Amino acid sequence: MDIREIAKRARVSTATVSRVVNRVPTVNPQMAKRVWNVIEELGYYPNTQARALVSGRSRIFGLIISDITNPFFPEIVQVFEAIAVQHRYEILLSSTSHDPKRMESSVRRMLERRVEGVAVLTFGMEEPLLEHLHVREVPIVFVDVGPQRPWVSNIRIDYLHGIRQAVQHLAALRHERIAFISGPLKLKSALARQQAFVRSMREIGMECDSALMVEGDHTMEGGMAACAKLLSLSHRPTAMMCSNDMTAIGVMRKSHETHIAIPHNLSVVGFDDIRLAQFMIPPLTTIQMSQAELARIAFDALMADVERETPAPNGTEYVLKTNLVLRQSTGMNSNATKRAK
């Protein structure tokens, strides 16, 4: 059942049917009604591929993330999809697990389906593979790591804003030995978080003991290992800041195993504010980087580029703020309290 069938039954031409379906205002309302009736009756849906072929617009965006089973991403996917549907777009999802092979095949799939734009929310370092997209002038939006070029937008995360709040919060609670468990430092986003931490500490004249800076891998297991390492120190930290929530969850778990009470004996701060954070025991104090907002900014960036006819020469920059969310995994440094007595 195609547009011709509808045209025949409504005794109009296919052009008119097309105009009715696309709500072109010049068509006579009576005739439109007649056409709509036939469409309803037969349950006709226009064929998107034919439409895309002739219009040159697929109405598909690509969404590349690193791993859907990482609790950080599902909400992004959900919000991105919801907004896309509102704008009558479809999304092509791809988890790459930071694997260059899969990354390449994703890009290829997206090119074959003629996506109109790609959001790369991997926090990674895979830009080289995106060359193919770039030569075809497909709009791209990156987080943190994109180059400055036409058709490339960037969402810069203001890590410092939230991390500074967290550091000052811990300082206010009389913590003097604050550890930082980073992510894999080859990831720019992980490096940026660490640097924001160091800077926040220096700002208020606190030292960053290098023994208290350990590299994790953004997994719970990595968090447990890092926590164990820090607890084995003769001069233990009283607070640990983590580069993401999964790491913090690992820290909480290891602490529990070692009978260290949070927040009484150890304060923990996470980063991301994944939904799980509020469900921990105790609920995790963390720095929020709104996944919903990130998804929305990414979508809007692509939409803006699609509607632009000439690109901004250096792409566009967007900023996402981060903010501390106080819950119950941080508390007064108990040693300091004693001394104060």
Place this chain on the structure above:
Amino acid sequence: MDIREIAKRARVSTATVSRVVNRVPTVNPQMAKRVWNVIEELGYYPNTQARALVSGRSRIFGLIISDITNPFFPEIVQVFEAIAVQHRYEILLSSTSHDPKRMESSVRRMLERRVEGVAVLTFGMEEPLLEHLHVREVPIVFVDVGPQRPWVSNIRIDYLHGIRQAVQHLAALRHERIAFISGPLKLKSALARQQAFVRSMREIGMECDSALMVEGDHTMEGGMAACAKLLSLSHRPTAMMCSNDMTAIGVMRKSHETHIAIPHNLSVVGFDDIRLAQFMIPPLTTIQMSQAELARIAFDALMADVERETPAPNGTEYVLKTNLVLRQSTGMNSNATKRAK
């Protein structure tokens, strides 16, 4: 850049280029090589929409789930997508949150994109909305709830298998008062789990005290509420089985708040074996329903239907077993132990 461009540069016809791209064996190898070279050089990708239009095959499957932020689903999505890509299929993802409006719009989107099949992994009750798919003879695969019709496959979950193991496990640990926290009973899958529990209990001559059967809602909050209710009983249960893992996690959390030690004072069993289960404190004993396998069966069911020219008159049935996974949230009933001494 299209197939004509390639044809011109390789000095062959478009038919030959198409044959080369599709690896039709009758084409002269030298000529094929020449064509491939041009393709590589120009970085040509065939246009999927044009291909789909003429071949009548979109190579897209729809995947309808209820909520991607529910930890049960990401792994399904991941596996389904990975398999799809291997078979050169793309997926159209849709979270419906059990909302009939969204469900309807999903189905519409899928029809417009001419999906070749739809996997409905919602454990819900939205069949009526799928009528549109059915009249177009689009293959569908359901979990539990699908009707027996041509082009409709069903994956029957063998709840009894795993639940029986769990009940017998608890009985062996000398538990006599075993509670069951169900899901929303309007969900067939939740009802089926409860029934499997009752049957397993009766099989070994244990009574199902109705005070110990409470209805939850498959969320953590629901689990906490149900747990509170059960703990307020004068004659408390010593073990709680939950209709899903999120509920069990709620139970663990509430128990922790009320200073009830798991497994020493209370045994807890979940259902689903989401990844999170093994990361609980203590790691959660649960009944595994393999998400990876579910995804694989769903995909295979669709593929089988796509390749079939005439449908099986009553669709096809698949079965997925469930199995108990022992971890550390279950232990000997301490009251019974004392009595035994």
Place this chain on the structure above:
DNA sequence: AAGGCCTTGGTAATCGTTTACCACGTCCCG
């Protein structure tokens, strides 16, 4: 040596839309 078969590659129709262009009718105005 001529006819038939096989291999190989080209021509052109087709898929289901959109849309530029054109034709027709009506209305108004000079």
Place this chain on the structure above:
DNA sequence: CGGGACGTGGTAAACGATTACCAAGGCCTT
């Protein structure tokens, strides 16, 4: 009363692939 302007709706050419059909050439057979 004739003609331009305007409002409508139809005709047909795209979009970029696939593939049925056909033609040309080479080889074998009698």
